[in-house]
Amino acid sequence: MSESETLDYDVVIIGAGPVGENVADRTKAAGLSTAIVESELVGGECSYWACMPSKALLRPVIARADARRVPGVAPGELDVPAVLASRDSFTSHWKDDGQVGWVEGIGVDLFRGQGRIAGERTVTVGERTLRARHAVVVATGSRAALPPLPGLADVRPWTSREATSAQRVPGRLVVVGGGVVAVEMATAYQALGSQVTVLVRGDGGLLGRMEPFAGELVAEALTEAGAEIRTGVSVASVAREGAAVRVGLDTGEVVEADEILFATGRAPRTDDLGLETVGLTPGDWLDVDDTLLVTGTDWLYAVGDVNHRALLTHQGKYQARIAGAAITARVSGGPLNDAHTATADHHAVPQVVFTDPEAASAGLTLAEAESAGHRVRAVDVEFSSVAGAGLYAEGYRGRARMVVDLEEEIVRGVTFVGPGVGELIHSATIAVAGRVPVDRLWHAVPAYPTISEVWLRLLEAYRDK
Numbered sequence: 009m010s011e012s013e014t015l016d017y018d019v020v021i022i023g024a025g026p027v028g029e030n031v032a033d034r035t036k037a038a039g040l041s042t043a044i045v046e047s048e049l050v051g052g053e054c055s056y057w058a059c060m061p062s063k064a065l066l067r068p069v070i071a072r073a074d075a076r077r078v079p080g081v082a083p084g085e086l087d088v089p090a091v092l093a094s095r096d097s098f099t100s101h102w103k104d105d106g107q108v109g110w111v112e113g114i115g116v117d118l119f120r121g122q123g124r125i126a127g128e129r130t131v132t133v134g135e136r137t138l139r140a141r142h143a144v145v146v147a148t149g150s151r152a153a154l155p156p157l158p159g160l161a162d163v164r165p166w167t168s169r170e171a172t173s174a175q176r177v178p179g180r181l182v183v184v185g186g187g188v189v190a191v192e193m194a195t196a197y198q199a200l201g202s203q204v205t206v207l208v209r210g211d212g213g214l215l216g217r218m219e220p221f222a223g224e225l226v227a228e229a230l231t232e233a234g235a236e237i238r239t240g241v242s243v244a245s246v247a248r249e250g251a252a253v254r255v256g257l258d259t260g261e262v263v264e265a266d267e268i269l270f271a272t273g274r275a276p277r278t279d280d281l282g283l284e285t286v287g288l289t290p291g292d293w294l295d296v297d298d299t300l301l302v303t304g305t306d307w308l309y310a311v312g313d314v315n316h317r318a319l320l321t322h323q324g325k326y327q328a329r330i331a332g333a334a335i336t337a338r339v340s341g342g343p344l345n346d347a348h349t350a351t352a353d354h355h356a357v358p359q360v361v362f363t364d365p366e367a368a369s370a371g372l373t374l375a376e377a378e379s380a381g382h383r384v385r386a387v388d389v390e391f392s393s394v395a396g397a398g399l400y401a402e403g404y405r406g407r408a409r410m411v412v413d414l415e416e417e418i419v420r421g422v423t424f425v426g427p428g429v430g431e432l433i434h435s436a437t438i439a440v441a442g443r444v445p446v447d448r449l450w451h452a453v454p455a456y457p458t459i460s461e462v463w464l465r466l467l468e469a470y471r472d473k
């Protein structure tokens with residue numbers, strides 16, 4: 009292929025993160041010629057600076073915490089260099105040969121460089137032009153959003169990228185934000201040896217999108233682990249003096265640290281994408297319908313973080329499967345049905361926060377269900393009432409909530425907080441996504457003595473209320 013030619017494909021995908029890769033897999037398997045464009049590493053943020061390295065840092069931390077709660081086990085200390093080395097191995101040392109091999113193996117053409125839309129159904133990569141007969145799919149993900157603090161760049165702040173790829177554990181780490189990145193990284197670094205201070209603005213506490221008790225239990229545990237959680241404070245100034253960062257708060261206090269991590273949310277990677285050539289605004293999240301088609305177009309799709317529906321790898325991959333099916337159906341002129349619409353994005357999204365304790369949820373919180381207009385009742389139980397929890401950990405601490413729709417008698421949402429609950433959440437996802445009637449849930453018998461018997465306690469609490 010020469011550098012300046014024009015090439016025709018059925019589908020052109022911009023961004024080879026987990027979501028773009030999954031669209032490619034689907035469209036190629038359906039017999040559509042497919043090209044994918046990647047400006048950095050094939051595998052995206054998730055593989056190299058997000059899900060995989062963060063969980064590789066957290067897994068030893070959680071395994072040790074679990075072992076400490078089992079009588080008769082004498083867990084050792086964390087071997088920090090070994091933890092970092094294992095994380096490096098999970099990111100393939102930030103090399104993408106394996107994933108490039110996979111893309112090539114399924115017969116999809118990979119183009120390296122910045123992809124830009126250049127009018128309808130057209131994408132440029134350097135001097136090359138890729139024309140799409142049927143669809144262009146934007147899967148460019150998101151990047152860390154930093155607040156507009158004067159002099160911030162001079163401080164060389166950490167974002168999730170530095171936090172997940174650091175080769176050294178700072179002595180003192182300030183974490184700004186109270187969301188998922190903040191609590192996961194605070195958990196990891198406090199256990200790896202940093203003195204962590206978490207700065208949370210407002211009085212919403214940690215994990216504001218989950219049921220309130222999730223953030224409360226995680227905050228309690230982080231505090232017990234030695235971290236300091238400060239709520240209701242905002243960062244007013246930052247400056248680096250020598251090796252130290254001085255963080256000025258709106259209260260007038262100054263906190264000193266070796267590094268500062270901003271875990272303050274995400275921004276869409278659409279600023280240098282050529283959106284203006286098709287009447288869209290650079291820097292905006294892309295609005296889509298349930299088939300992932302960008303509003304007002306019949307050829308442009310947006311999947312994964314970039315559409316802002318649910319910034320989670322598994323949900324983006326679900327959208328990728330749906331978009332692949334929708335593109336294929338439209339090419340063949342077939343009808344669109346439930347298989348071509350991402351309905352779960354609205355009411356059945358699962359998430360696991362890999363802290364100690366873990367916080368896992370599926371579907372709507374009580375507040376979300378109420379504001380969506382459902383007539384609901386929430387029932388709460390403590391895991392101390394479950395035999396399997398006691399066996400799992402001495403003095404197991406955790407809580408579960410089930411939000412039941414009183415009109416339809418189905419479960420709208422479930423939240424579990426406690427050690428090991430991440431592996432339990434798919435049972436809740438099935439109940440919520442499958443709209444299983446509460447009466448039928450009594451016939452889904454949890455094995456004894458597992459933590460999943462919490463389902464019986466929840467059903468009993470609902471029956472007895």
Ligand SMILES: Cc1cc2nc3c(=O)[nH]c(=O)nc-3n(C[C@H](O)[C@H](O)[C@H](O)COP(=O)(O)OP(=O)(O)OC[C@H]3O[C@@H](n4cnc5c(N)ncnc54)[C@H](O)[C@@H]3O)c2cc1C
Nearest residue numbers: 023025027047052053058059123148149312313319320321
């Ligand atoms: C620290 C952290 C931990 C996380 N942990 C989890 C977790 O445990 N579980 C979970 O489900 N989610 C997790 N997430 C969220 C998850 O990382 C994202 O939801 C996921 O990466 C989104 O996938 P994506 O393919 O849409 O985007 P990305 O993974 O961001 O991939 C987009 C790709 O597009 C490329 N690209 C961008 N613009 C262009 C362009 N113009 N031309 C060519 N290529 C381009 C980028 O280089 C990148 O490779 C985490 C996020 C963070 C920050």
Ligand SMILES: NC(=O)c1ccc[n+]([C@@H]2O[C@H](COP(=O)([O-])OP(=O)(O)OC[C@H]3O[C@@H](n4cnc5c(N)ncnc54)[C@H](O)[C@@H]3O)[C@@H](O)[C@H]2O)c1
Nearest residue numbers: 155185186187188189190209271272273274319360361362
């Ligand atoms: N285990 C997982 O599933 C996992 C792990 C990490 C990240 N993620 C996903 O990645 C996305 C990004 O995570 P995140 O934690 O960066 O974002 P988030 O939106 O979850 O949390 C951002 C936090 O920063 C605070 N904040 C925003 N601007 C601020 C400012 N100027 N000053 C102080 N605080 C500010 C917010 O109040 C909030 O507490 C999330 O949607 C999350 O679901 C998932």
